[in-house]
Each structure stands twice: as structure tokens, then as C-alpha cells.
Amino acid sequence: MESADGDDGAAYRKPAVDDRALCFAHIHDRYLDEELRGAAFEGRCAFCPEDARGPAQVVLVGRLADTVLFALSGYGCPADAPVEWPHGDSHKVPPDPAQAVAEACEPVLDTDVLKAVQDYIDRREWDGDPVAYMPRSSAVRDSWEGLCRTVAARDLDLPDSDPSPGSDRDRLESLMGRIAGIVRGENLVMRIEPGVKIWRGRMRSDKTLPGYRAADIGSVPPERAAENRMSRAGVPLFYGSAAAGTAVVEISARDGRPFAAVAAFETTRPLRLLDLVDIPEPPSLFDRRHAARRDSLVFLRDFARDLSRPVFYDGRKHRDYRPTQYLTDYFRQSAELDVDGIRFRSAHNGGVNYALFVDATQCLEPDAVDGQGTLRLIEGSERVEDLDRSHVTQAV
Ligand SMILES: [Zn+2]
Numbered sequence: 001m002e003s004a005d006g007d008d009g010a011a012y013r014k015p016a017v018d019d020r021a022l023c024f025a026h027i028h029d030r031y032l033d034e035e036l037r038g039a040a041f042e043g044r045c046a047f048c049p050e051d052a053r054g055p056a057q058v059v060l061v062g063r064l065a066d067t068v069l070f071a072l073s074g075y076g077c078p079a080d081a082p083v084e085w086p087h088g089d090s091h092k093v094p095p096d097p098a099q100a101v102a103e104a105c106e107p108v109l110d111t112d113v114l115k116a117v118q119d120y121i122d123r124r125e126w127d128g129d130p131v132a133y134m135p136r137s138s139a140v141r142d143s144w145e146g147l148c149r150t151v152a153a154r155d156l157d158l159p160d161s162d163p164s165p166g167s168d169r170d171r172l173e174s175l176m177g178r179i180a181g182i183v184r185g186e187n188l189v190m191r192i193e194p195g196v197k198i199w200r201g202r203m204r205s206d207k208t209l210p211g212y213r214a215a216d217i218g219s220v221p222p223e224r225a226a227e228n229r230m231s232r233a234g235v236p237l238f239y240g241s242a243a244a245g246t247a248v249v250e251i252s253a254r255d256g257r258p259f260a261a262v263a264a265f266e267t268t269r270p271l272r273l274l275d276l277v278d279i280p281e282p283p284s285l286f287d288r289r290h291a292a293r294r295d296s297l298v299f300l301r302d303f304a305r306d307l308s309r310p311v312f313y314d315g316r317k318h319r320d321y322r323p324t325q326y327l328t329d330y331f332r333q334s335a336e337l338d339v340d341g342i343r344f345r346s347a348h349n350g351g352v353n354y355a356l357f358v359d360a361t362q363c364l365e366p367d368a369v370d371g372q373g374t375l376r377l378i379e380g381s382e383r384v385e386d387l388d389r390s391h392v393t394q395a396v
Contacts, residue, residue: 018060018061018062018116018119018120018123019060019061019062020046020047020060020061020116021041021043021044021045021046021058021059021060021061022045022046022047022058022059022061022064022113022116023045023047023048023056023057023058024036024040024056024057024058024059025045025048026045026047026109026110026113027064027108027109027113028107028108028109028110029108029284029285029286030284031284031286031287031288032067032068032071032108032284032286035067035071035286035288036059036063036064036067037057039059039060039063039067040057040058040059041057041058041059042055042056042057042058043055043056043058044056044058045058047110047112047113047116061113061116061117061120062120064109064113064117065101065117065120065121065131066131068101068104068105068117069097069100069101069121069131069132069133071104071285071286071288072097072100072101072104072133072135072136072285073133073134073135073136074136074291075288075291077136077288077291080139081139082137082139082140082142082143082146083139083143083146083147083171083174083175083178084146084171095133095134095135097121097130097131097133098118098121098122100133100135101114101117101118101121102114102118104285105117108286136291136295138295138298138299139178139295140175140178140179140182140295140296140299141295141298141299141302143174143175143178144175144179144299144303144323147171147172147175147323147326148323150168151320151322151323172326176326176327176330176334179299179303179327179330180330180334180336180337182296182299182300183274183300183337184336184337185293185296186279186280186296186297186300188274188275188276188279188300189272189273189274189275189337189339190272190273190275190343191270191271191272191273192267192270192271192273193267193270194266194267194268194269194270194370195266195267196242196266196267196271197242197264197265197266197378197381198238198240198241198242198264198265198266198267198354198356198375199240199241199242199243199244199246199247199262199263199264199265200217200218200238200239200240200241200247200262200263200264200265201217201244201247201248201250201251201260201261201262201263202217202251202260202261203251203252203255203257203259203260203261204257204259204260204261204384205257205258205259206259207259207384207386208384209261209382209383209384210261210382210384211382212261212263212377212382213365213377214265214363214364214365214366214375214376214377215360215363215365217263217377218238218265218360218362218363218375218377219236219237219238219358219359219360219362219363220236220360221236221359221360222234222235222236222359225237227321228321229306229307229309229321229324229325230307230321230324230325230328230342230355231325231328231329231355232325232329235329236358236359236360237328237355237356237357237358238341238354238355238356238357238358238362238363238375239353239354239355239356240265240353240354240356241346241351241352241353241354242351242352242353242354243351243352244262244264244383244385245349245351246346246348246349246351246352246353247260247262248260248262248385248387249346249348249349249351250346250348250353252387253348258386258387258388259384259385259386259387260384260385260387261382261383261384261385262382262383262384262385263377263378263381263382263383264377264378264381265363265375265376265377265378266375266376266378267374267375268364268368268370268371268372268373268374268375268376269371269373269374271340271341271356271374272338272339272340273339273340273341273342273343273354274331274337274339274341274342274343275343276300276303276304276307276342276343276344276345277343277344277345277352279297279300279301279304280297281297282294282297282298282301283297303324303327304344304345305347306324307324307342307344308344308345308346308347308353309347328342328355332357339357340356340357340358340374341354341355341356341357341358342354342355356374356375358374358375361373362374362375363375363377364376364377365377366378366379
């Protein structure tokens with residue numbers, strides 16, 4: 001049996017770390033390409049078809065893996081410190097480098113090369129010589145996640161006062177200030193001129209035209225304003241869509257009645273809006289000069305996606321709405337940003353939605369004159385859509 005142990009020992013020999021090389025045809029990011037050029041040498045690519053493997057500039061798979069991991073660490077440049085929340089930060093999961101590389105490199109490396117990089121990382125782990133990996137922390141994203149966890153763990157309802165240093169309100173202000181800084185830095189405040197149409201609607205059980213007045217279909221008074229993702233109970237917010245079809249999709253998602261009645265308002269004064277519809281594409285992960293901007297844009301995109309989820313009752317606990325409510329409140333109150341609302345994408349059809357800081361007194365009837373209020377119902381815009389038959393009843 002002793003000799004059998006020896007044979008088993010051979011079977012357990014450590015797998016060799018990948019010593020293959022690849023040419024630059026398999027790398028689809030110009031910054032990653034630049035990072036690797038200095039380590040290139042003339043050799044044969046193990047990933048090109050065999051009949052095309054002439055001498056070429058190549059790099060080792062291991063070198064590629066190390067470079068990607070170094071980029072994921074932010075090229076060794078520490079990010080700003082996040083806002084630390086005293087509770088709720090307890091369950092951070094240790095980072096998995098192979099997983100991180102897969103997420104980061106899926107659009108950047110050919111599939112077989114990506115697989116080789118992941119295998120390289122796994123084999124180093126197996127060899128007891130794991131790759132070094134310390135993911136770059138994004139201050140604003142980490143702070144936001146910390147806030148969300150804290151809110152969930154403590155059912156946190158922050159007081160409006162107590163801005164003393166170290167208080168929760170103080171931490172929140174600090175985080176919001178950073179987010180406002182990103183909004184300014186990316187020029188995400190836009191101005192819309194009077195005359196922009198915004199559609200509102202209600203689900204109905206029959207197809208008769210309801211004959212809406214602004215008072216019926218505009219913002220509800222505070223005592224009827226229900227809680228939702230962007231606003232607390234009692235805080236009116238005017239939700240609408242740039243297209244009638246988007247308004248129908250939004251209201252019908254949570255209501256099984258067969259008819260949707262919609263009507264359009266138009267804006268009666270210029271408005272300044274936080275524009276989360278067209279957030280710029282983040283720079284490449286491998287562009288070391290723009291790592292901080294990348295953090296900001298990735299955060300904003302994630303946040304916009306959070307806001308775009310259905311705004312009405314979706315079965316989640318209300319405290320899950322607190323972070324987005326805080327942030328919306330901050331935008332509403334910020335004298336520095338001075339915005340009248342938020343423009344964002346519908347999660348249902350990718351259309352444009354508005355959440356305006358407009359109460360019922362600002363939603364006027366069709367006979368209101370220019371310069372009054374903020375929104376004016378458009379005479380004759382009302383129509384009823386039959387969701388089963390796509391038939392439209394329209395006022396003339
Ligand atoms: Zn090749």
C-alpha cells in the first residue's frame with residue numbers, strides 16, 4: 001500500500017501555471033492594450049487558429065491577469081475615504097478575483113482568453129500562491145451601500161436636525177454633497193423650455209372619457225400623497241412621462257384594469273431638471289487617468305437604475321425606499337443645484353419619465369395663462385386606451 005501512496009502523490013501534483021501567450025488581436029480595449037505593450041515580446045499566440053500562428057507581438061496570460069487585477073485595484077491609487085456608517089457594515093464579502101475579472105473583462109477579452117485568465121487565477125490559488133487583489137473602493141458607491149445597509153438594518157428614519165459632526169444626519173449630508181458634486185461635474189442639470197408635454201394617466205374599468213380636470217389628474221394634495229420610491233407619504237411629487245405610451249405602460253404595470261386614461265400637461269415656465277436619462281458612458285476601467293470619473297458615473301448609473309424601478313407599490317418594505325427618498329429630498333431642497341425635478345428612464349420601456357417637485361396648486365386648468373403655475377392641462381389631449389384591443393378613444 002505504501003507504493004500506492006507514491007502513485008497517488010503523482011496524481012496530486014500541482015497543475016502548472018499557464019505559460020501560454022496571446023497576441024493583441026484578442027484584447028478589445030485600447031487602454032489595456034497600451035498597458036500591456038511594454039511587456040510584449042515576439043512569440044507565437046496560443047489563441048489564434050493554428051494556421052495563423054506566425055511570429056507576433058505577444059504577452060503571457062499571467063501578465064495579462066496581473067495587469068487586469070492591478071487595474072481593478074485602481075492602479076494602486078487609493079480612492080477617497082468612504083463615509084463610514086457605524087452600523088450595518090458588518091457583512092462585507094471578501095472579493096473573489098476570478099469573479100471580478102470575469103465581470104470586468106467580459107466585453108474586453110475573447111472568451112477563451114478570459115477563461116485562461118480565470119484558470120490562471122484559480123491555479124495560483126491552488127498552488128498556495130494566490131494573486132494579489134485589493135479591489136479599488138469607490139468612495140461614493142461604498143458610502144451609498146453603507147447607507148442602504150444601515151437604513152435596512154436599523155429602520156433608520158433620520159431626523160431633520162442634529163447636523164453635529166459624527167451624527168447620522170451629518171454623514172448623510174456629507175454623502176449627498178459628494179453626489180451633488182458629481183452631478184455638477186458631469187453637467188447633469190438641464191433646462192427645458194415652456195411647452196414640453198408630460199403625460200399622466202389612471203387605469204379605468206370602462207372606456208368612457210373621464211373628462212379629467214387638472215385637479216383630478218395633477219399632483220395629489222399632501223394628505224393623499226402616498227409613499228413611494230422617491231417621496232415619503234405626504235410629500236407631493238408629479239410623476240409623468242414624455243410619451244403617452246410610456247405613461248400607459250407605467251400605470252398598467254401595477255393595475256389589471258383594462259383601460260388606461262391619459263392626458264397631457266404642458267410646462268408653463270422654464271424648468272431645471274436633474275437629467276439621469278443620458279448619463280455618459282463611464283471611461284474604460286483600464287484608463288488609469290480617469291478612474292475617479294469612472295467611479296462617479298458607475299455610481300450614477302446604478303442610482304438611476306434604482307430610481308427607474310417601478311415607483312409605486314412593488315411589495316418591498318417601505319424602509320427600502322428611504323435612501324432614494326433621502327436623495328430625492330436632497331435634490332428638492334438643494335439651493336446649490338436648484339432643480340425642479342428629475343428626468344429618468346422608465347424601467348418598463350426605456351422611455352423618459354419625469355418626477356417634478358410640483359404640488360397640486362402648480363397644476364392648472366387649460367384656461368390658465370402663460371407664466372402661471374408650472375403645468376397646464378392641454379385641452380383635448382385626453383384619451384382612453386383599451387389595453388386588450390389597442391383601441392383608442394380620443395376627445396375631438
Ligand atoms: Zn492571437
